[in-house]
Amino acid sequence: MRTVIIEDEAFAADALENQILQLRPNAQILEKLESVEESVKWLKTHEQPDVLFCDIHLSDGSSFEIFKQVDLQSPVIFTTAFDEFAIEAFKVNSVDYLLKPIKKDALERSIKKHESLQQGNMQQELENIRNLLRNGPLKPSVAKKSxxxxxxxxxxxxxxxxxxxxxxxxxxxxxxxxxxxxxxxxxxxxxxxxxxxxxxxxxxxxxxxxxxxxxxxxxxxxxxxxxxxxxxxxxxxxxxxxxxxxxxxxxxxxx
Missing domain, CATH: 2.40.50.1020 (LytTr DNA-binding domain)
Known part of the structure; x- marks a missing residue:
């Protein structure tokens, strides 16, 4: 499983890498990327991974900006601090999410979902991502404190x-x-x-x-x-x- 992690908190990226390797010792962590700019550059110059673990909020903007600039062919598993209700729209067959702090059993379910995907279903769900992107970033339903x-x-x-x-x-x-x-x-x-x-x-x-x-x-x-x-x-x-x-x-x- 050739994997890329996009996460701007180094400790969170390292923790996720360790969890993935515990569950799938043969997995390859190709790269850990910290920003939109770095991720776009890497994805445009390297073969795309089997799966992408991607935080929503990065140091220089939303990860949605990456997918607007890159013709993504890899399935994405989002990682986020949003509550379950706020990210319900992301729950499609080939794209899962992990709620921070990431628990090992939830990570295992997401990896199994990725492994069970058929190519036809994957392409349909990637189109779902593109539709979300065309409509703009998902607005979380977290109330802002005044x-x-x-x-x-x-x-x-x-x-x-x-x-x-x-x-x-x-x-x-x-x-x-x-x-x-x-x-x-x-x-x-x-x-x-x-x-x-x-x-x-x-x-x-x-x-x-x-x-x-x-x-x-x-x-x-x-x-x-x-x-x-x-x-x-x-x-x-x-x-x-x-x-x-x-x-x-x-x-x-x-x-």
Whole structure:
């Protein structure tokens, strides 16, 4: 089973690779790709794999952009943090999905589904993907949060979306920081917040930071195509945007 994994979180890609090899020791992991740009380039210059495991949200955009640029002949198994209801439209015979965190029994079922496919059914289901793409990306049914409830001393405080400067992962916790520089511990991971926040107003800058567009002070060129982000109020440390995310960040800012 010649396999390609498209996943922008290195630890998640490594974990999926290990699970696949545990279930199918003879599988070949041809490549692990991290971005839309990298995936398009690889798929255009290499023989297509037997199966493609593909995250929906990548560092530089949606994985749907890959399939708009590549004449895909391989079946796809999507991996996603969306809930089951939101991705029901993807449940077609030759295209499955795995809900993160990926469980080994679910992975086994997806691989068996792939192995049982007949070529005729595969072509029909690939056409289903193309129809989805022509109609635009699937909009998840996850409600976007407009406010957060936080603890302030012995009381509960409501913080509106417009008051939030950024979310910061620090020493195993996630902090909400408002424009008054107040910091509140919240019970969400950055991955969970990324799905719940309005993408027009918040951007996942790196593994530590989700920033509000109103908190961006400047972004300066950094080493190897990266950007050094400065926020107001100031986020601690050097907040660097990777070269893979730099173009998406500029587009988000409408530069």
């Amino acid at each position: 406010r957060f409830m936080v603890k302030s001393g012995q009381s509960i405080k409501v913080i509106q979306q417009e008051e939030i400067a950024f979310f910061l992962a620090e020493e195993g916790i996630v902090l909400l920081v408002n424009f008054d520089k107040q910091r509140f511990v919240i019970d969400y991971t950055l991955d969970q917040l990324e799905e719940k926040l309005d993408p027009e107003k918040f951007f996942r800058a790196n593994r530590q930071l989700i920033v509000s567009i109103n908190a961006v002070a400047r972004a300066e060129p950094y080493f190897k195509g990266r950007l050094l982000l400065q926020t107001e109020p100031s986020a601690p440390g050097d907040q660097v945007i990777s070269s893979n995310k730099a173009s998406a960040f500029k587009k988000w800012l409408d530069l």
